[in-house]
Amino acid sequence: MKAIEAYQLTKSYGSVQALKGVGFDVDRGEIFGLIGPDGAGKTSLFRILTTLILPDGGGASVDGLDIVKDYRTLRSRVGYMPGRFSLYPDLSVEENINFFANLFGVTLEENYDLVAPIYRQIEPFRKRRAGKLSGGMKQKLALCCALIHKPDVLFLDEPTTGVDAVSCVEFWEMLARLAEGGISMLVSTPYMDEAARCGRIALINEGEILQICPPPDHLEDYFIDLMQHHGQSH
Amino acid sequence: MGCLKYLLRKEFTQFRRNKFLPRLVFVFPIVVMLIVPLIANMDVKGVNIALVDSDHSEVSSRLVSHLDASPYFKVKMVTPDYNAAWRLLEEGRADIIVSLPEGFERGMFSGDTPKVKVDANAVNATKSGLGSQYVIMTIVSALSEIAGESGRSVSPDPVSVRYYYNETLDYRFYMIPAFMIILVLMVCCFIPALNVVLEKEKGTIEQINVTPVSKFEFTLGKLIPYWLIGIVVLTEGILTAGFVYGLWPEGSILAIYLAAILFAFAMSGFAIIIANGSDTMQQSIFVLFFFVMIFMLMSGLLTPLGSMPQWARGITVVFPPRYFVEIMRAVYLKGASVAELGVDYLALAAFAAVFGLIAALTYKKQG
Numbered sequence: 001m002k003a004i005e006a007y008q009l010t011k012s013y014g015s016v017q018a019l020k021g022v023g024f025d026v027d028r029g030e031i032f033g034l035i036g037p038d039g040a041g042k043t044s045l046f047r048i049l050t051t052l053i054l055p056d057g058g059g060a061s062v063d064g065l066d067i068v069k070d071y072r073t074l075r076s077r078v079g080y081m082p083g084r085f086s087l088y089p090d091l092s093v094e095e096n097i098n099f100f101a102n103l104f105g106v107t108l109e110e111n112y113d114l115v116a117p118i119y120r121q122i123e124p125f126r127k128r129r130a131g132k133l134s135g136g137m138k139q140k141l142a143l144c145c146a147l148i149h150k151p152d153v154l155f156l157d158e159p160t161t162g163v164d165a166v167s168c169v170e171f172w173e174m175l176a177r178l179a180e181g182g183i184s185m186l187v188s189t190p191y192m193d194e195a196a197r198c199g200r201i202a203l204i205n206e207g208e209i210l211q212i213c214p215p216p217d218h219l220e221d222y223f224i225d226l227m228q229h230h231g232q233s234h
Numbered sequence: 235m236g237c238l239k240y241l242l243r244k245e246f247t248q249f250r251r252n253k254f255l256p257r258l259v260f261v262f263p264i265v266v267m268l269i270v271p272l273i274a275n276m277d278v279k280g281v282n283i284a285l286v287d288s289d290h291s292e293v294s295s296r297l298v299s300h301l302d303a304s305p306y307f308k309v310k311m312v313t314p315d316y317n318a319a320w321r322l323l324e325e326g327r328a329d330i331i332v333s334l335p336e337g338f339e340r341g342m343f344s345g346d347t348p349k350v351k352v353d354a355n356a357v358n359a360t361k362s363g364l365g366s367q368y369v370i371m372t373i374v375s376a377l378s379e380i381a382g383e384s385g386r387s388v389s390p391d392p393v394s395v396r397y398y399y400n401e402t403l404d405y406r407f408y409m410i411p412a413f414m415i416i417l418v419l420m421v422c423c424f425i426p427a428l429n430v431v432l433e434k435e436k437g438t439i440e441q442i443n444v445t446p447v448s449k450f451e452f453t454l455g456k457l458i459p460y461w462l463i464g465i466v467v468l469t470e471g472i473l474t475a476g477f478v479y480g481l482w483p484e485g486s487i488l489a490i491y492l493a494a495i496l497f498a499f500a501m502s503g504f505a506i507i508i509a510n511g512s513d514t515m516q517q518s519i520f521v522l523f524f525f526v527m528i529f530m531l532m533s534g535l536l537t538p539l540g541s542m543p544q545w546a547r548g549i550t551v552v553f554p555p556r557y558f559v560e561i562m563r564a565v566y567l568k569g570a571s572v573a574e575l576g577v578d579y580l581a582l583a584a585f586a587a588v589f590g591l592i593a594a595l596t597y598k599k600q601g
Binding site: 050095 | 443
């Protein structure tokens with residue numbers, strides 16, 4: 001059983017087609033990168049796979065569960081870290097983590113081992129309001145909250161946007177460790193250099209996947225060639 | 235329903251942390267109850283009178299001094315010339331013209347009293363209505379006093395009026411329950427709606443949506459805190475009304491709380507329905523403001539339902555505040571019981587259930 005299987009997903013907002021038949025699959029324990037410019041349809045894809053919105057056509061299963069039929073069960077098996085910081089800024093670090101742990105029916109203590117490498121870095125600030133953290137800290141907190149219920153599949157939508165370079169490197173190291181522990185991941189990023197850290201990548205543009213491949217050298221040139229080539233073929 | 239207690243705990247922590255909300259809930263109602271009833275009243279004082287005296291008799295001058303002695307009136311002008319008085323009225327310096335016709339005193343003692351004419355500037359309808367009423371009462375009592383002194387039979391007042399439930403006809407007693415309703419209405423409409431929309435704007439709602447929390451739990455988690463806050467606001471109102479104005483409910487306090495609980499639930503449910511349909515604060519505020527205005531103007535809060543046209547009264551059937559207004563006034567002033575107001579309670583309960591349900595159902599995954 002694959003971690004994620006998606007086929008022919010379509011989604012439109014009015015006359016704008018955000019997804020035009022997207023299909024791919026992600027293996028267990030794989031970090032799968034979704035690379036593409038802003039407006040390529042990455043966030044729509046995330047929102048569909050995390051059961052936040054319904055696709056217009058096509059289908060997908062995550063962790064063997066259908067994203068439409070089994071959405072209730074699925075929600076306790078996936079972790080989602082949205083592109084925008086969306087934890088409660090007026091609650092402290094600790095309160096945010098405990099709150100989300102409680103909603104999933106777990107406690108921080110129970111799953112401490114899983115989040116420990118990340119949580120330890122923000123633990124000194126556990127009484128601080130989440131809104132007062134730096135960008136890198138916020139991102140670590142968000143990852144903790146997304147991991148707190150031991151999800152099988154993790155969705156990270158542009159997790160490193162707005163975070164300094166050092167924190168980015170640290171962050172990817174954490175993801176690599178989590179993948180070794182068996183968590184499958186779908187990560188989107190607009191940064192080409194981060195793609196090299198993925199097992200495989202899908203290049204997405206204007207709602208279509210152009211290519212799925214292991215990260216090539218000189219990705220940037222490769223992507224631009226691909227986009228131009230694709231544009232000509234239309 | 236295991237998540238509800240965590241959702242509630244979160245709401246209360248956020249409420250405590252907020253700089254503004256606790257003050258709004260604990261200070262605003264008391265300030266409103268202390269100030270508004272003092273200034274917003276319909277008592278008519280300082281009605282300016284121009285008196286056209288064409289009689290020049292002893293009776294007419296006694297009438298002038300009677301009117302002048304009343305705290306309600308100021309006699310601005312005594313003139314034999316009606317046109318001069320009319321000019322004063324037009325300039326806005328007089329509110330009412332009282333004209334005593336020639337031969338008034340003579341007619342009075344011969345048993346055929348000519349009519350006193352009262353002209354009122356009705357731009358301010360309340361002032362002219364109540365003012366001319368007071369003028370008539372003052373003149374009638376002055377005349378019967380004069381007639382009594384001169385040993386003539388005093389005709390008893392043909393009509394006797396007694397006011398029940400608000401014996402001093404104090405507008406305040408009519409309005410205080412209404413102010414409490416306005417407070418509960420505002421708090422239970424605006425705060426929950428803003429809270430839900432804020433979760434949307436901050437994106438935190440997404441984070442909640444990917445958890446197994448059900449829409450009913452989420453909606454209840456939003457309704458219950460404002461329900462309690464509504465009760466707190468009402469309690470502050472009741473205590474202020476009691477200690478400051480000496481107005482305690484005639485009926486049972488439980489009847490008031492039962493109605494308030496249903497009302498607060500209905501209104502915060504209504505607010506959440508609007509919030510579910512709005513994407514931004516502005517949107518939800520304007521839509522809510524529209525409804526709150528209509529509720530305030532058409533639920534019998536400020537003007538009685540009985541004075542509305544039939545078709546408008548028909549529309550008010552779907553306004554929950556209408557029933558709460560009915561209950562509050564009846565319990566507060568008349569001491570009515572829950573059983574007597576059964577229909578109003580049932581209506582409020584129905585609104586609470588329906589709005590709560592719609593609020594939960596319209597709370598959906600976005601997109």
